[in-house]
Amino acid sequence: MRELARKKGIEVPIEEFLELDRTWRELLTEVEQCRAKLNTVSRQVGELMRSGDRPAADRMRAQASGLKQSIETIEESLRKKDEALRELELQFPNLPHDSVPEGDTEDRNQIVTEWGEKPTLAREPRPHWDIATELQLVDFARGAKVTGSGFLVFTGFGARLQRALINFMLDFQTKQNGYTEVYPPYVVNRKSLVGTGQLPKFQDDLYWLERDNLFLIPTAEVPVTNLHQDEILDGDDLPIRYAAFSGCFRREAGAAGSDTRGLLRVHQFDKVELVKFVRPETSYNELETLREDAESVLRALGLHYRVTLMCTGEMGFSNAKQYDLEVWAPGVEKYLEVSSVSNFTDFQARRANIRYRPGHGERPDFVHTLNASGVALPRLMAALLETYAQRDGSVAVPDALQPYMGCNVIPRP
RNA sequence: GGAGAGAUGGCUGAGUGGUCGAAAGCGCUCCCCUGCUAAGGGAGUAAGUGCCCAAAAGGCGCUUCCCGGGUUCGAAUCCCGGUCUCUCCGCCA
Numbered sequence A: 001m002r003e004l005a006r007k008k009g010i011e012v013p014i015e016e017f018l019e020l021d022r023t024w025r026e027l028l029t030e031v032e033q034c035r036a037k038l039n040t041v042s043r044q045v046g047e048l049m050r051s052g053d054r055p056a057a058d059r060m061r062a063q064a065s066g067l068k069q070s071i072e073t074i075e076e077s078l079r080k081k082d083e084a085l086r087e088l089e090l091q092f093p094n095l096p097h098d099s100v101p102e103g104d105t106e107d108r109n110q111i112v113t114e115w116g117e118k119p120t121l122a123r124e125p126r127p128h129w130d131i132a133t134e135l136q137l138v139d140f141a142r143g144a145k146v147t148g149s150g151f152l153v154f155t156g157f158g159a160r161l162q163r164a165l166i167n168f169m170l171d172f173q174t175k176q177n178g179y180t181e182v183y184p185p186y187v188v189n190r191k192s193l194v195g196t197g198q199l200p201k202f203q204d205d206l207y208w209l210e211r212d213n214l215f216l217i218p219t220a221e222v223p224v225t226n227l228h229q230d231e232i233l234d235g236d237d238l239p240i241r242y243a244a245f246s247g248c249f250r251r252e253a254g255a256a257g258s259d260t261r262g263l264l265r266v267h268q269f270d271k272v273e274l275v276k277f278v279r280p281e282t283s284y285n286e287l288e289t290l291r292e293d294a295e296s297v298l299r300a301l302g303l304h305y306r307v308t309l310m311c312t313g314e315m316g317f318s319n320a321k322q323y324d325l326e327v328w329a330p331g332v333e334k335y336l337e338v339s340s341v342s343n344f345t346d347f348q349a350r351r352a353n354i355r356y357r358p359g360h361g362e363r364p365d366f367v368h369t370l371n372a373s374g375v376a377l378p379r380l381m382a383a384l385l386e387t388y389a390q391r392d393g394s395v396a397v398p399d400a401l402q403p404y405m406g407c408n409v410i411p412r413p
Numbered sequence B: 001g002g003a004g005a006g007a008u009g010g011c012u013g014a015g016u017g018g019u020c021g022a023a024a025g026c027g028c029u030c031c032c033c034u035g036c037u038a039a040g041g042g043a044g045u046a047a048g049u050g051c052c053c054a055a056a057a058g059g060c061g062c063u064u065c066c067c068g069g070g071u072u073c074g075a076a077u078c079c080c081g082g083u084c085u086c087u088c089c090g091c092c093a
Helices: A002-006 A014-051 A052-091 A128-134 A140-146 A156-176 A188-197 A223-226 A280-302 A347-352 A377-387 A399-407
Strands: A110-115 A180-182 A214-216 A233-234 A241-247 A267-278 A305-309 A321-329 A334-343 A354-355 A368-376
Touching: A014 A052, A014 A180, A014 A223, A110 A280, A128 A377, A156 A180, A156 A241, A156 A267, A156 A280, A156 A368, A156 A399, A180 A267, A188 A223, A188 A347, A223 A267, A223 A347, A223 A368, A267 A377, A280 A305, A280 A321, A280 A334, A280 A368, A305 A334, A321 A368, A321 A377, A334 A377, A347 A354, A347 A368, A368 A377
Parallel strands: A180 A241, A233 A354
Antiparallel strands: A110 A305, A241 A267, A267 A368, A305 A321, A321 A334, A334 A368
């Protein structure tokens, strides 16, 4: 386990944890024995009172008081140990699966598949911010004025394209891929963020509403996964599959200057998120079908993309295995990450206490959780605009989107 | 934001200091009877968790009647704080 965590570049305090856990168990046994005794003594007091033997009852009472004292002492140290244990536990990352390549740099990531080809463009490549500005789809300047940099105003066909993509993707995931639609809150409490693993490590990346001690969600993963927090699910109901549209809010602390132009890195964006709760033994298969579901959106839109298997050092703290879906944006000549497809195994389930009952009368066990973007909007939109830019400056609308756009071209104004 | 009511097992719902993990009914499971899309009779039926056991079965405990504190030898029951739900008023997209 230590070695596996190290692959992710994280040192884990495992000896300390095991030792603490051992003493915690000892104390628990001890306190429970005391409680058992106290319970019997209390019962005896009741009996003696009823039989009218006051003196004997008083003697028992004194004994019970003593027991109570020692129980309180043990409970106190038990509580401290438990707290320390929990704190240590939160520092443990999820462990990488065997199939994950080892490494801590980008070049250790493996490209698993590519779909389609880089398109031959009707005209010279143009970055989407030029196209979007010219067609009056996005007002960057006013977004910055109203809120600040990294906040966008979609206008006209841009706003409509946004809405079309949302509806298209939701319909696609619910009707074709069988997900249940969910519309979650955009604001969550601390417990939920701890549950999915954003806290305590990544607090700086979140918008915090100090007055109410709540946070804006960085992804719908947080509210949707925590839907089943502290629940025991019926094994027969698994897998549970949700598709959720939501806004996402990310401070992107420390990301200034890199890929921040246009739609590439913004503080607020929309996304359709896919979340699954599955039986543990199925999770790696479910990961593949989840990836397929996320990919299918890009294919339906006719966009060239590739799938990357992230190496141990590059994937998230909570992940056991992670694919990234990157769509080709010919204008900026880059692959843009539009989806991260992850198996969290039991990592989130432990933190959020999400369990299932494998069979009738059996003991509950932790589920495995997975999620994928299906997919994030701004970068998708960037790829669309750059891919479907026409010679005359307009942008063609892919077939799948036409019913939602109500037109087959985004015209010049 | 103000006022009031409530929160009990899969469900309905009793329970105001000890034998209550909790009546009764419904539901569910098994059995009997009946031979038929009915009815009746009987038994069982909350969960979580620690330890023992190779494991299962099982056993010994602990915890749990919204949550957290308190009073008490002992709390579903009394006290304090909170959360949520419902009703009424106010405000509001």
